[in-house]
Amino acid sequence: MADLPSARPAGSTPLLQLRGVGFWYPEATSDHATAPAALRDVTLSLAAGDAVAVLGPQGSGTSTLCRAAAGLLAEHGRLTGSVTVCDAALPAQEPARLSGAAPVALLGDDPEAQLTGMASVVLDEIQLPGRLTGLPLTECADRAQQVMDLLGIAELAGRRVEELSGGERQLTALASLLTLDPAVLILDQPSLSLDAAARARLLNALRQHCTAGGAVLIAAHQWDEVTAFCPRTLFLEAGSLQNASLTNTEKRDDDVARLLSPAAVDDARTAADRSSHNAGSPTRAARGVWDTTGAAASPTIAEVPVSGPSSAPGWSPLLQTRGLTVVRGGSTVLNGVDLSLIPGSITGALGPNGAGKSTLLRAVAGLLPNRTSGAGATTVSGTVLGPDGVDLTDLPAYQRAGHLAWVGQDPGVQLSASTVEKELRQTRRGEGRRRRAPSADEVAEVLGRTGLSEHAQTHPYDLTPAQRKDVVIAAALLLQPRVLLLDEPTLGRDGPSMERLTRLLRGLAHAGCAVLLTTHDHRWAQMLCETLITLTKTPRTS
């Protein structure tokens, strides 16, 4: 950005330098010599213009590395080695004293924790970091306008934060960070929830950041066009950076040129496709990274049969919608959606950010009660029929739950217990006085199916966002639903987790369940779903 006070040192001084960084979380610090480290001897240097992707499976330490690089770890465990940003040692460095130009800014990987909760309107949220760092109001407004234009979200400026879709929230959080014009931009899974067009705009923003002399560090469990943007790819395994790094330098210029051409959306996918077929792709898969560009090739996923009981004659739909229409805040979000889900089917709902995918699932689950006045005015019309043709249209959510289970985009809102096991034990199946808690064996079984066996006694908020989603999926499985509604189940998953999810869903379909899911991972959806529906975004009238 032009004419801003710069926190960047001149010349070739590294903007970010980690030297021999080790980190132990508090529970491991008592026995530092033998306890497993979350990070071990990590050495990494980023100069002006550098973009580095650190890839690794869930639990490998990618988020810990991001927080260490941002100076956010030392108080919560034992940190060894050193971290310097723009020649200042962290965590002593204080961004607030640098006249609005922050040396380092971090976008975390938890979509539920990215927004401040201090602003009710998007424009205020985006301006907030600048205002907190003492920038003049006009400067805050100028920067906010620039980053909203860059990320293509100017239309969101006056919207209420609580009304945003998942992708709109992610873009708002990114915009807030960019207003700080940080020297080092640290992004933990920045593509979470973003559609292809938004990913292309993010790439453009990252390119501008690097061209202007900044540096970018991206951490991810998934390979996509945003990680492919980085000329250097490193792998993290059990907290250690591995020797086998993938240098994309020779293809970078070509790929980036394509990614940023006018047809950036299609080209972004093409470039990532091409990258996935280079020598690095097997390396990524072997290291537990999910390749959003090559999902169909996974042999372990192909093992589970696709067809369920739907092939038997005489099965009637488990879920039907007729003319399902949702109007929110005066704008039509869903317009006459007709769906029919037969037993054993997996249906994918695709569409850009804000198209109404979550709204569809919530409307089916009965989670959008009619409210005719006020800021969140919502009207739902049309018909929803459940298993055996039972009319769910006028039933409240808790009564629909006997027929279908809903796993929302944000798992946090569905969790309330202090351990994973307690959360699952409080799931109640059946109706009225016949409702009963699941047995210990039933809980153990779903923990195994969702890969959570080792985490039975873990607090859900000590899990990764993807694992938290698994807890909610496990609770849904305990309800033995005939219809499963699954909102964005792929977010933040590594390769093994994606394969487990895929097997789980195919197993459910094989047992006769009907699954309706939403995702931005189109390759995965094409491989998994027999039916794909695409929702389009309707222009807002207010």
Ligand SMILES: Nc1ncnc2c1ncn2[C@@H]1O[C@H](COP(=O)(O)OP(=O)(O)OP(=O)(O)O)[C@@H](O)[C@H]1O
């Ligand atoms: N309470 C509300 N009042 C007004 N508009 C709302 C409300 N809640 C959601 N919306 C809007 O409805 C539209 C659809 O949102 P929804 O979350 O269903 O989109 P989505 O397709 O799931 O998007 P994403 O891919 O980003 O998750 C968005 O424009 C969103 O801002």
